Amino acid sequence: MKIDTDYPDALALHEAMQLIRSYEERMTAIQAEGAAAGTCTAVGQEAAAVGVMAALGRDERILTNHRSAGHLLARGADPGRLMAEAMGRATGYCKGKSGSLHVSAAELGVVLTSTIVGGELSLATGVALAHKQLGLPGVVVCIFGDGAACEGVFHESLNLAAVWSLPILYVCENNQWQAFVHRRETMVGERVAEWATGYRIGSAVVDGNDVHAVRAAAAAALAEVRCSGRPFLLEAETYRLRGHFEPDDQAYVDAAELAAWRDRDPLGRSRRALLAAGHDARALAELETAVERRIDQAQAFALASPYPELAELTRDVFA
Amino acid sequence: MSIMTSQQALADALAIEMRRDPSVLMFGEGVATKRAELLAEFGAGRVRNTPLAEGIIAGTAVGASAFGLRPVIDLLFAPFMCFAMDELVNSAGKLRFLSGGQFSFPLVAMAMTGGGWGIGPHHNHNLEAWFAHAPGLKVVMPSTPADAKGLLAAAIRDDNPVLFFSDIGLAFASGEVPEGEHCVPLGKAALRRPGGDVSLVSYGKCVDTCLAAAETLATQGVSAEVLDLRSLKPLDEQAILASVRRTGRLVVVHEASRTCGVGAEVAALASEAAFDSLRAPPCRLTGPDAPAAASFPLEQAFAPSAAAVAAAVGRMLEGGGTVADAAAVA
Ligand SMILES: Cc1ncc(C[n+]2csc(CCOP(=O)(O)OP(=O)(O)O)c2C)c(N)n1
Ligand SMILES: [Mg+2]
Numbered sequence: 260m261k262i263d264t265d266y267p268d269a270l271a272l273h274e275a276m277q278l279i280r281s282y283e284e285r286m287t288a289i290q291a292e293g294a295a296a297g298t299c300t301a302v303g304q305e306a307a308a309v310g311v312m313a314a315l316g317r318d319e320r321i322l323t324n325h326r327s328a329g330h331l332l333a334r335g336a337d338p339g340r341l342m343a344e345a346m347g348r349a350t351g352y353c354k355g356k357s358g359s360l361h362v363s364a365a366e367l368g369v370v371l372t373s374t375i376v377g378g379e380l381s382l383a384t385g386v387a388l389a390h391k392q393l394g395l396p397g398v399v400v401c402i403f404g405d406g407a408a409c410e411g412v413f414h415e416s417l418n419l420a421a422v423w424s425l426p427i428l429y430v431c432e433n434n435q436w437q438a439f440v441h442r443r444e445t446m447v448g449e450r451v452a453e454w455a456t457g458y459r460i461g462s463a464v465v466d467g468n469d470v471h472a473v474r475a476a477a478a479a480a481l482a483e484v485r486c487s488g489r490p491f492l493l494e495a496e497t498y499r500l501r502g503h504f505e506p507d508d509q510a511y512v513d514a515a516e517l518a519a520w521r522d523r524d525p526l527g528r529s530r531r532a533l534l535a536a537g538h539d540a541r542a543l544a545e546l547e548t549a550v551e552r553r554i555d556q557a558q559a560f561a562l563a564s565p566y567p568e569l570a571e572l573t574r575d576v577f578a
Numbered sequence: 579m580s581i582m583t584s585q586q587a588l589a590d591a592l593a594i595e596m597r598r599d600p601s602v603l604m605f606g607e608g609v610a611t612k613r614a615e616l617l618a619e620f621g622a623g624r625v626r627n628t629p630l631a632e633g634i635i636a637g638t639a640v641g642a643s644a645f646g647l648r649p650v651i652d653l654l655f656a657p658f659m660c661f662a663m664d665e666l667v668n669s670a671g672k673l674r675f676l677s678g679g680q681f682s683f684p685l686v687a688m689a690m691t692g693g694g695w696g697i698g699p700h701h702n703h704n705l706e707a708w709f710a711h712a713p714g715l716k717v718v719m720p721s722t723p724a725d726a727k728g729l730l731a732a733a734i735r736d737d738n739p740v741l742f743f744s745d746i747g748l749a750f751a752s753g754e755v756p757e758g759e760h761c762v763p764l765g766k767a768a769l770r771r772p773g774g775d776v777s778l779v780s781y782g783k784c785v786d787t788c789l790a791a792a793e794t795l796a797t798q799g800v801s802a803e804v805l806d807l808r809s810l811k812p813l814d815e816q817a818i819l820a821s822v823r824r825t826g827r828l829v830v831v832h833e834a835s836r837t838c839g840v841g842a843e844v845a846a847l848a849s850e851a852a853f854d855s856l857r858a859p860p861c862r863l864t865g866p867d868a869p870a871a872a873s874f875p876l877e878q879a880f881a882p883s884a885a886a887v888a889a890a891v892g893r894m895l896e897g898g899g900t901v902a903d904a905a906a907v908a
Contacts, residue, residue, distance in 0.1 A: 354679075356677075357676050357678070363673075363677040364680075365681070371669070371677075373668065373673070378637075380637075381637025381641075382665075384634060384641060385643070385644070385647075385649070386641040387641075388647065389644075389645035389646050389647045392603070392623060392624075392642075411633065412637065412664075415633055419628065419629060419631065422629065574675075575674055575679035576674070576675050576713055576714050577714065577716075578674065578684070
């Protein structure tokens with residue numbers, strides 16, 4: 260499997276975001292049919308995922324969380340194997356044992372995915388210690404939400420990473436929501452990045468719905484980590500346009516706020532920018548169709564895949 | 579052989595294993611301070627003090643173990659592990675399975691527990707069964723300095739997460755310890771004393787209690803066998819069943835509280851798999867379902883005494899009462 264690090268132009272970034280959007284919309288339909296439990300989408304957050312992944316090199320190790328389909332796809336995951344995993348099939352990245360919520364794909368450098376909110380923050384320091392101690396190439400990229408930043412282990416992680424000078428790029432996807440609770444009810448400030456200051460960790464905040472801005476900020480942050488060997492925190496301000504998981508009527512969401520963020524939908528922005536730059540509307544429509552075909556194929560692959568044999572019930576418990 | 583305490587035996591194992599394998603490193607609160615000899619030999623990269631934050635200590639060990647290091651962490655006292663439960667149980671114990679076998683976690687998490695210091699239940703809580711109940715984790719608890727060394731070495735070499743519990747009350751007890759490299763395989767019990775009338779199955783410092791009870795029983799013409807589990811997971815089911823089949827009677831003795839303790843598992847195993855051999859219902863002698871008090875007499879009364887073990891065996895042989903916890907017997 261090829262790790263995708265090569266996003267030569269705006270069109271490639273747009274296509275990657277479109278792939279995530281189509282994948283997740285398809286997953287919500289599959290969930291509605293009862294064929295995939297626990298679907299957490301990141302609709303509206305595609306620019307944060309693609310922008311960060313487009314800035315990384317092949318040797319980076321990435322830790323992520325429950326809302327990770329975008330990260331995996333942007334890193335080059337095969338939508339078929341990812342969908343197979345979400346549907347509990349043996350051909351999935353984790354033999355169907357993970358489901359959609361804790362997908363690791365070591366071959367892509369996406370490792371130790373935890374659905375315990377904040378779990379990735381507790382593990383990233385160790386991965387970075389191994390990188391530092393053993394001189395492994397690449398830095399560790401730890402992606403988490405604003406909710407995870409409210410867990411104690413976020414603070415333990417940043418403190419240790421700072422004290423031990425660990426090469427970690429912390430990426431907070433601040434999507435304003437922590438399951439069914441708005442961030443403003445749970446945090447004193449507006450931004451998680453402010454908390455990094457207390458640990459003397461450098462930080463930056465970026466418009467998480469602008470894929471080019473995210474890519475540039477992530478590249479700069481990564482360069483900073485590579486050069487200093489120290490942690491850095493990048494906060495992408497974005498918005499979860501769908502519910503916490505499927506189905507979710509979002510009755511608790513302020514309609515005006517949702518509408519305002521819909522206007523900032525990263526795919527819409529990217530499309531408008533491409534058109535303004537002279538791209539042909541028909542070519543973009545064809546791209547969307549081609550992406551839909553890929554998702555059709557992915558779904559067909561997943562549906563044709565067998566479930567794990569029952570011996571898997573107790574396999575892989577111990578090494 | 580040389581004579582050393584369990585504490586010294588652990589230090590010996592750490593030094594030998596760190597010398598043997600450069601990927602072994604150790605960290606925890608005060609580790610570099612208290613293990614100055616390791617720090618001097620292996621340097622600050624491999625012997626580290628940490629912030630007071632058990633969650634991130636354990637999480638760091640889990641993450642590091644997945645990518646080429648073999649961390650040993652000292653979480654000091656077992657109750658402090660409550661701050662590290664997510665990392666130990668949800669990450670170390672589950673992420674190998676969840677990922678379809680993509681990762682392994684060769685790490686050791688050490689902690690002390692049990693009575694002997696008199697400072698109460700936030701330092702003394704025999705919670706080892708919690709981890710035996712959690713998937714993906716191994717659990718050991720030695721009763722002798724030689725086993726402390728050998729089990730720690732084996733735990734470090736094992737490719738799985740191992741919880742390593744030491745009895746506070748045994749820390750300074752000394753015994754013969756093999757010199758140089760010494761491994762005691764995980765999952766193998768040790769027959770400490772052969773006997774024909776009853777199997778006393780135990781672990782940790784209660785093994786000594788059972789040995790003392792066996793001495794007393796011998797003077798009464800009762801031949802007690804003492805089996806030291808050493809590993810609580812994997813449990814040496816064969817050794818337990820072989821012993822029970824030999825003697826036909828089972829008394830399980832531990833300091834940990836009764837409900838859902840290791841004793842329940844051992845008794846259930848014997849009932850399920852050696853029922854035909856049993857001449858009496860299995861009996862558990864355990865600590866009470868209560869926190870351990872600081873007060874010295876209460877702390878001492880928490881763990882079953884040798885007299886209580888001998889008395890329980892006596893009643894079992896007479897066909898009298900069977901189940902009694904330490905408090906009820908005292
Ligand atoms: C320890 C823990 N508590 C609660 C949950 C349930 N839960 C799953 S996702 C989530 C919200 C997490 O919010 P955030 O970190 O901002 O990530 P987001 O879902 O917004 O991407 C919650 C509460 C959990 N999985 N783990
Ligand atoms: Mg959030």
